Amino acid sequence: MLRRPFATTALATAVLLTFAGAAFAHHSTSEFDYTKTVAVEGVIKEVQWTNPHSYLQILSRGADGAITQWGVEIGAPALNVKLGWRKDSVKIGDKVAMTLSPARDGRNFGTLRVLTLEDGRKLNGIAASFGQNAGQ
Amino acid sequence: MVRFGKGAAAVAALWLALQSAAPALAQPPTAPPAPAAHGRAPSEPRYLGGMWDSERFFFQIENAPLLPAAKAKVDGYREAMRSGRILSTAWTSCRPGGVSAMVMVMNSIMVLQSPTEVTLMVEEPRLVRRIRIDGKHPKTLTPSYLGDSIGHWEGDTLVIDTIGYNGDFELDAYALPTSRKLHTIERLTKSADGKRVDLQVTIDDPENYSRPFTVARGWKVSDQRHQFEYDCMENPREEEFAKAFYIKDLYRPTCIRYEGDGETLSRIVCRKPEK
Amino acid sequence: MTGAWRSPALRAAAVLTLVLSATAFAGAARARPQDPQAALVGVWAPDNRSETLLAAAPLTPEGAKLHAQRLAESKRPDPQFDRTRWCAGAGLPRIMLMPYPFEIRAERGYIAFLFGWYRWYRLVDLSGQEPEYALPTSMGYSTGRWAGRTLEISTVGLDDQTVLDASGLPHSDGMKLTEQVRVLQSGHLEVRFTVDDPAFYTRPWTSVATYHRAPGVTIRDDVCPDRIARGEPAVAGKKP
Numbered sequence A: 001m002l003r004r005p006f007a008t009t010a011l012a013t014a015v016l017l018t019f020a021g022a023a024f025a026h027h028s029t030s031e032f033d034y035t036k037t038v039a040v041e042g043v044i045k046e047v048q049w050t051n052p053h054s055y056l057q058i059l060s061r062g063a064d065g066a067i068t069q070w071g072v073e074i075g076a077p078a079l080n081v082k083l084g085w086r087k088d089s090v091k092i093g094d095k096v097a098m099t100l101s102p103a104r105d106g107r108n109f110g111t112l113r114v115l116t117l118e119d120g121r122k123l124n125g126i127a128a129s130f131g132q133n134a135g136q
Numbered sequence B: 001m002v003r004f005g006k007g008a009a010a011v012a013a014l015w016l017a018l019q020s021a022a023p024a025l026a027q028p029p030t031a032p033p034a035p036a037a038h039g040r041a042p043s044e045p046r047y048l049g050g051m052w053d054s055e056r057f058f059f060q061i062e063n064a065p066l067l068p069a070a071k072a073k074v075d076g077y078r079e080a081m082r083s084g085r086i087l088s089t090a091w092t093s094c095r096p097g098g099v100s101a102m103v104m105v106m107n108s109i110m111v112l113q114s115p116t117e118v119t120l121m122v123e124e125p126r127l128v129r130r131i132r133i134d135g136k137h138p139k140t141l142t143p144s145y146l147g148d149s150i151g152h153w154e155g156d157t158l159v160i161d162t163i164g165y166n167g168d169f170e171l172d173a174y175a176l177p178t179s180r181k182l183h184t185i186e187r188l189t190k191s192a193d194g195k196r197v198d199l200q201v202t203i204d205d206p207e208n209y210s211r212p213f214t215v216a217r218g219w220k221v222s223d224q225r226h227q228f229e230y231d232c233m234e235n236p237r238e239e240e241f242a243k244a245f246y247i248k249d250l251y252r253p254t255c256i257r258y259e260g261d262g263e264t265l266s267r268i269v270c271r272k273p274e275k
Numbered sequence C: 001m002t003g004a005w006r007s008p009a010l011r012a013a014a015v016l017t018l019v020l021s022a023t024a025f026a027g028a029a030r031a032r033p034q035d036p037q038a039a040l041v042g043v044w045a046p047d048n049r050s051e052t053l054l055a056a057a058p059l060t061p062e063g064a065k066l067h068a069q070r071l072a073e074s075k076r077p078d079p080q081f082d083r084t085r086w087c088a089g090a091g092l093p094r095i096m097l098m099p100y101p102f103e104i105r106a107e108r109g110y111i112a113f114l115f116g117w118y119r120w121y122r123l124v125d126l127s128g129q130e131p132e133y134a135l136p137t138s139m140g141y142s143t144g145r146w147a148g149r150t151l152e153i154s155t156v157g158l159d160d161q162t163v164l165d166a167s168g169l170p171h172s173d174g175m176k177l178t179e180q181v182r183v184l185q186s187g188h189l190e191v192r193f194t195v196d197d198p199a200f201y202t203r204p205w206t207s208v209a210t211y212h213r214a215p216g217v218t219i220r221d222d223v224c225p226d227r228i229a230r231g232e233p234a235v236a237g238k239k240p
Helices: A009-020 A022-026 A077-082 B006-021 B068-082 B098-103 B238-242 C008-031 C036-040 C061-073 C224-229
Strands: A038-048 A054-061 A067-075 A095-102 A109-117 A122-124 B050-054 B086-088 B108-113 B117-122 B127-133 B148-154 B157-163 B183-190 B196-204 B213-221 B244-246 B257-259 B267-269 C042-046 C102-107 C110-115 C121-125 C141-147 C150-156 C176-183 C189-196 C205-213
Touching: A038 A067, A067 A077, A067 A095, B068 B086, B068 B244, B098 B127, B098 B196, B098 B213, B108 C102, B108 C110, B117 C110, B238 B244, C036 C102, C036 C150, C036 C176
Parallel strands: A067 A109, B086 B244, B127 B148, C121 C141
Antiparallel strands: A038 A054, A038 A095, A054 A067, A095 A109, A109 A122, B050 B108, B050 B213, B108 B117, B117 B127, B148 B157, B157 B183, B183 B196, B196 B213, B257 B267, C042 C102, C042 C205, C102 C110, C110 C121, C141 C150, C150 C176, C176 C189, C189 C205
16 A cells, blocks of 8 residues: 655655545645644534534643633544444543644644543544654 | 228327337236345346445546646646645535546445446435436537546446536546546446456546546445435535635635634635625 | 228227327326336426425424524525535435426336436435434435335434425434325326424424426536536525
């Protein structure tokens, strides 16, 4: 499957796209920095099961006690179903911990790597299988 | 023996003509059909009906023989991607061309086949292609995303000939161009065990490519009875367009009022484009 | 053979009577072929273009409140409950009510509807197996069975982001939609829609829609975003 060296962002994205399927057909996802991983914990505020991308909004309390909101792209419904997600996999009010690859422009926005529910179950996003050196 | 005069003979001929026009009249009423067998392809090689899955998803056509002007454009798109822009193509703006769905098909394809038409009902990107068996292209055609498709059998291969594309779509996620001169020939052959379809898509567009070239794809029998759903226009969010590089102005969103702001849930709701 | 048959006038009258009966019979057969599945096949267009369910809906108080909000919103320029305005899917039963023709095909254990609006289609599975689904979708999961001359379609897994009709009648993703589809003696197609959704309705309720054949019409590819790009409405007859 891995036919090309990770020579440029575009080619690396090309390799990533081979694994990713649905969401990446939609766009090149060069908006996210796959070399970085950010950890966010919080409470689900809202769930959007929609095409072309599904999203979660998380309310996260920082060390200083202030609450920030993160938007997280979690995939596309046809792809999520294949990754084991179901309609009620996450609900408003659920406490979750996530790792995500952040948006390059520094907003509180990213694409999901792995979501861990309170009972320890894990659900993958598209970026779950991407190595740390992807995109360089 | 009863003999009829000429007038009566003419009326009798009409009666016979009506009989053949309404064959159901000649048959006794039929009971409603029992639940039909699930739509799996039967063993005939010249039958492609049933539910198929794309064997593998490809987002890119490799080694397309681009003419210099077209190559310069495509190289420009790659530069834009490297600088962090997102290519906005016909596909991402929810109006994919027919051949794009064949070279980048993602999930399931339901094929209906009657003696006169093969119909491809594609889950993602959602579209319906209608191929007239032993049909002819009309003399005048309004260019369209799907073109006009006619098909015939060569041995056990269905050959689909399509012209009349509008050139307003790209072949793949890297925005390989098409023009109104595009002519595609697709060859579909079911495997001997009936479990796969081999698909060869020949792309012939002298405006953009130095010669025709062929892309190989495949379908496999699906075990699903229902297709899932891809509704590309369902939730266009502001983030989708923030870094867009529009291959054509046509792909710019006309949905320009939005709720939410960046990180919060945003939707884009359409109103008439401002002058 | 009796002498009466030697009369040309009588013979002609007899043949004419046969022909006229044949014509009437043939006409009726064209309007409604004997095989009920064959009778469904073809292109149909709605008799009523209001895009609404005509029966009075027995809304719960919550449903009535939501519906009233939407009716008020529909008088404003950007009704946000109506996602067809940005070319998102209409869902069921609404797509069956839109002012566009559709074609019915019947092949190998499926009934297919090809809609004249934005590439939408639906497949009804006649295999008799219950649908399993992982996520609700706008068109849900339809199974069907024949009961005499009526096709009964049952649809579940309909996501709650759509509305039942253009007036904005709500539904939950627990809705079960039943459609009884048959071709009448008149040759019209009749669909009886029954909505069973306790989240918003106090009881199951039925609304009827009829369609006429549109034999000269071919379902062509319809690309809704191109209409919006030209400043036209996403759905014919609506405000852009």
